[in-house]
Amino acid sequence: MSDLLAALPARGKIALALVVAALVSAPLLVDRYVLSILLLALFGAYLGQAWNILMGFCGLLSLGHALYLGLGAYASAALYVKFGIGPWAGAFAAIALGVAAAAAIGWLGFRFRIEGVYFSLLTIAFAEFARIGFDNLPWLGGAAGFFLPVRAEEAGHWHNLRGGPIFFYYLALAMAAGALVLSTTLRASKLGHAFLAIREDAQAARALGVNVTRVRFVALFISAAMTALGGVFIAFWTNNLFPAQIFDMSRSIDIILAPIIGGVGTLFGPIVGAFLLVPLGEALTEALREFGLNAPGAKALVYGFLLMGIITATPSGLWPWLARKLGLMEKQP
Amino acid sequence: MSFSLYVEVLIQGVLTGLVYGLMALGLSVIFGVVRVVNFAHGEFAVLAMYAAFILFGLFHLDPIVASLPIAAAFFVVGYMLQRTVVQPFVTRPQHEQFILLVGLSIVIVNALLLTFGPESKHTDLSYSFDSYSLGAVLVDKARVYGAAAALVVTTALFAFFRYTLTGAAIRAAADNLTGAAVVGLDVKRLYAISFGVGLACVGAAGSIMMALTDMTPMLGPSLTLLAFTIVIVGGLGSMAGALFGGMLIGVAEALASVIASPSIKSMVSFSLLVLVLALRPQGLFGKAEA
Amino acid sequence: MSGPDNEPLLAVIGVVKRFRGLTAVDEVSLGVRTGEIYAVIGPNGAGKTTLFNLIAGAVAPDEGEIRFAGARIDGQAPEQICAAGIARTFQIVKPFPDLSVIDNVAIGAMLRARDMQTARAQAGDILRKLDLFDKRGQKAGGLTLPDRKKLEVARALATRPKLILLDEVMAGLRPTETDRMVAMLRDINRTDNLTIVMIEHVMRAVMALATRVHVLHHGASIAEGAPAEVTRDPRVVESYLGMKAAH
Numbered sequence: 001m002s003d004l005l006a007a008l009p010a011r012g013k014i015a016l017a018l019v020v021a022a023l024v025s026a027p028l029l030v031d032r033y034v035l036s037i038l039l040l041a042l043f044g045a046y047l048g049q050a051w052n053i054l055m056g057f058c059g060l061l062s063l064g065h066a067l068y069l070g071l072g073a074y075a076s077a078a079l080y081v082k083f084g085i086g087p088w089a090g091a092f093a094a095i096a097l098g099v100a101a102a103a104a105i106g107w108l109g110f111r112f113r114i115e116g117v118y119f120s121l122l123t124i125a126f127a128e129f130a131r132i133g134f135d136n137l138p139w140l141g142g143a144a145g146f147f148l149p150v151r152a153e154e155a156g157h158w159h160n161l162r163g164g165p166i167f168f169y170y171l172a173l174a175m176a177a178g179a180l181v182l183s184t185t186l187r188a189s190k191l192g193h194a195f196l197a198i199r200e201d202a203q204a205a206r207a208l209g210v211n212v213t214r215v216r217f218v219a220l221f222i223s224a225a226m227t228a229l230g231g232v233f234i235a236f237w238t239n240n241l242f243p244a245q246i247f248d249m250s251r252s253i254d255i256i257l258a259p260i261i262g263g264v265g266t267l268f269g270p271i272v273g274a275f276l277l278v279p280l281g282e283a284l285t286e287a288l289r290e291f292g293l294n295a296p297g298a299k300a301l302v303y304g305f306l307l308m309g310i311i312t313a314t315p316s317g318l319w320p321w322l323a324r325k326l327g328l329m330e331k332q333p
Numbered sequence: 334m335s336f337s338l339y340v341e342v343l344i345q346g347v348l349t350g351l352v353y354g355l356m357a358l359g360l361s362v363i364f365g366v367v368r369v370v371n372f373a374h375g376e377f378a379v380l381a382m383y384a385a386f387i388l389f390g391l392f393h394l395d396p397i398v399a400s401l402p403i404a405a406a407f408f409v410v411g412y413m414l415q416r417t418v419v420q421p422f423v424t425r426p427q428h429e430q431f432i433l434l435v436g437l438s439i440v441i442v443n444a445l446l447l448t449f450g451p452e453s454k455h456t457d458l459s460y461s462f463d464s465y466s467l468g469a470v471l472v473d474k475a476r477v478y479g480a481a482a483a484l485v486v487t488t489a490l491f492a493f494f495r496y497t498l499t500g501a502a503i504r505a506a507a508d509n510l511t512g513a514a515v516v517g518l519d520v521k522r523l524y525a526i527s528f529g530v531g532l533a534c535v536g537a538a539g540s541i542m543m544a545l546t547d548m549t550p551m552l553g554p555s556l557t558l559l560a561f562t563i564v565i566v567g568g569l570g571s572m573a574g575a576l577f578g579g580m581l582i583g584v585a586e587a588l589a590s591v592i593a594s595p596s597i598k599s600m601v602s603f604s605l606l607v608l609v610l611a612l613r614p615q616g617l618f619g620k621a622e623a
Numbered sequence: 624m625s626g627p628d629n630e631p632l633l634a635v636i637g638v639v640k641r642f643r644g645l646t647a648v649d650e651v652s653l654g655v656r657t658g659e660i661y662a663v664i665g666p667n668g669a670g671k672t673t674l675f676n677l678i679a680g681a682v683a684p685d686e687g688e689i690r691f692a693g694a695r696i697d698g699q700a701p702e703q704i705c706a707a708g709i710a711r712t713f714q715i716v717k718p719f720p721d722l723s724v725i726d727n728v729a730i731g732a733m734l735r736a737r738d739m740q741t742a743r744a745q746a747g748d749i750l751r752k753l754d755l756f757d758k759r760g761q762k763a764g765g766l767t768l769p770d771r772k773k774l775e776v777a778r779a780l781a782t783r784p785k786l787i788l789l790d791e792v793m794a795g796l797r798p799t800e801t802d803r804m805v806a807m808l809r810d811i812n813r814t815d816n817l818t819i820v821m822i823e824h825v826m827r828a829v830m831a832l833a834t835r836v837h838v839l840h841h842g843a844s845i846a847e848g849a850p851a852e853v854t855r856d857p858r859v860v861e862s863y864l865g866m867k868a869a870h
Binding site for chain 2: 055061063104108109111116117118120121122124125128129132133136249253256257260264295296297298300301303304305306307308311312315
């Protein structure tokens with residue numbers, strides 16, 4: 001927490017306080033629809049920060065983060081439905097499974113020279129094959145989906161993550177805020193500096209005594225664990241899981257888009273990116289409906305062109321530019 | 334199961350694998366020279382399949398024959414694409430290249446979906462159900478023709494890199510970019526040609542595949558994944574590795590669909606991928622680290 | 624076997640390294656005693672940087688043995704060798720371009736510092752010695768080449784080594800800067816008893832600093848001794864200094 005405040009100039013502290021106050025009081029101020037959009041943005045900010053620790057800090061490009069999300073979701077949901085084990089205990093299993101998958105990818109990916117591309121392709125391959133695997137796993141519903149029962153008598157059982165929209169909104173807010181504090185603390189720490197050194201030049205980092213392989217594993221584990229925890233959230237929030245959705249490439253793209261648009265490697269970039277992209281997506285859906293463009297593929301077609309346009313136009317992300325304009329620049333510690 | 338059936342599956346696997354290999358070769362050429370991973374590779378294969386389907390519908394042109402004009406057209410598309418859209422991204426970080434090409438893949442899939450609908454398409458060729466028999470072993474004619482066409486295109490490609498000045502220049506640029514620029518090679522043009530050659534490979538392969546399988550717009554991602562798997566198994570940037578990896582994956586998948594079930598065949602290529610990376614991280618034909 | 628008392632701090636014994644049939648380092652042996660300033664010289668392509676890479680663990684030798692402070696280190700990873708007390712600079716400088724100058728050095732200091740605050744304080748002290756303190760907030764990617772050379776040295780020193788491998792740190796420095804660097808290195812050598820092994824083309828620095836000089840040619844040792852002695856050796860003059868002397 002102190003690291004977070006130390007990283008901001010006075011104006012930034014005030015701005016952060018205002019944003020936090022607005023988000024905390026949002027359930028009183030806005031309707032359900034707007035709240036659901038805010039929830040999506042917060043959750044996107046959380047996942048984006050998890051990915052940003054790996055890519056933005058440590059320079060490892062994962063293009064298959066849906067893997068950890070899906071594994072976390074299925075692990076906690078399976079324990080709950082099949083064995084009656086609640087999500088808090090389930091979260092440990094989710095994290096363990098996510099970290100185990102990360103360990104396998106890391107072991108295969110970190111040993112070779114052109115590790116950059118190899119690692120990225122491996123992450124895609126693992127996510128895709130997990131999708132196919134879960135499609136063919138009848139025990140957990142296969143391609144037809146896996147569902148968490150929603151029972152009236154469990155309403156308000158918050159200890160089992162059985163709450164309403166406002167409950168999940170605050171949960172997402174807490175997770176996004178927690179991720180911000182963790183990212184800031186990490187970045188100011190010795191471990192965080194080892195991440196940065198590896199991102200900048202792995203060979204030089206090694207010569208200065210940084211155990212590059214071990215530190216890369218740590219970054220991957222932190223990121224995978226956070227993302228798997230996000231999977232627990234998504235399982236108990238949506239109550240249904242489909243391999244074709246949760247493990248899909250488009251899910252991985254959604255996760256990494258917010259930090260890329262917001263600014264890779266910055267603390268606030270993933271958050272700014274999520275709060276820009278989620279409403280933009282909603283607006284796009286609305287606008288296409290207005291124009292009567294409901295044909296399957298129309299929205300995705302526009303989305304594809306938007307992706308190409310945005311990435312061509314914003315090389316280093318919006319946040320560094322925005323922060324300079326508003327005088328909210330993160331101080332380089 | 335009889336011995337002859339195994340031989341049959343093995344041959345079918347090798348023949349299909351040659352077509353896969355040609356597709357993966359395109360990915361390998363683009364990465365090897367431009368250092369950009371074409372994340373829209375499978376979608377380009379599907380685009381080629383539609384092109385072959387249309388040519389078949391209009392002129393009754395055999396998809397295997399159509400692979401040549403389609404490869405030529407895809408060369409032009411690739412050349413232009415590199416010049417206009419991709420070139421600015423050559424020096425940008427990999428994750429930005431990824432978003433660009435994924436955006437492109439989304440555009441291709443959904444443009445096809447809007448134009449042709451989600452139904453699966455196939456071509457009825459006179460020889461679709463014919464086969465050659467070697468004793469008890471039966472081999473589909475379509476696969477034989479397809480593999481032959483793939484071999485022709487691949488041989489032409491090897492000859493291009495081996496015997497033409499432009500091919501030699503591209504190899505030089507792939508080896509040592511600064512050196513190539515210093516001796517006055519127009520690197521941007523070489524990049525555009527390489528991207529064109531890469532798309533010509535995938536164009537030819539996609540067209541040939543139209544003679545072998547049914548096709549839907551949604552086939553793209555699985556073909557992209559297939560190409561990734563092949564190049565990682567074969568060794569990124571190695572042309573021979575792409576071909577051999579294609580045949581290996583072709584055989585493995587063919588065997589898996591006979592022994593187990595067709596739905597499990599991707600899992601088999603995945604296991605193969607993990608196995609190769611565990612035992613020989615640089616891929617079967619990849620260069621060991623210097 | 625010599626006992627630990629008379630064994631040199633760094634011992635390279637019959638080391639061979641081949642790259643695809645080319646022998647880059649051919650049965651080189653040398654010993655550096657604690658507190659020495661030891662120069663490795665030779666024409667381009669003589670295998671000097673490969674020798675450094677072997678000592679620093681960037682590549683493993685095909686034959687021979689490397690010992691440091693009584694323990695065998697050949698085949699160990701660079702980070703282990705750095706932790707054991709050997710720091711190195713890179714001939715082609717490798718700053719962390721997007722990080723500030725002080726963070727670059729603090730990452731070196733991190734190895735033995737308890738926390739970042741301590742590491743940054745130590746980094747500040749080193750930057751003062753090297754006249755880089757005023758630039759501590761700048762991004763390292765924006766420094767001039769002489770400053771990047773100094774940063775390379777600062778970062779290596781920050782790991783608090785017993786022995787430092789300096790790979791052409793004087794190249795590209797102006798004569799006054801060379802003199803400052805020489806004075807600084809001699810000072811650290813005397814006050815901290817830091818052992819220095821340097822590859823250097825700038826003979827003015829070699830003559831001013833080195834207690835002993837080792838000459839490599841085509842990967843093999845051709846002479847070793849005090850600077851004045853070695854520079855008179857006809858084989859050395861022929862292979863290397865001959866062309867320099869013409870300048």
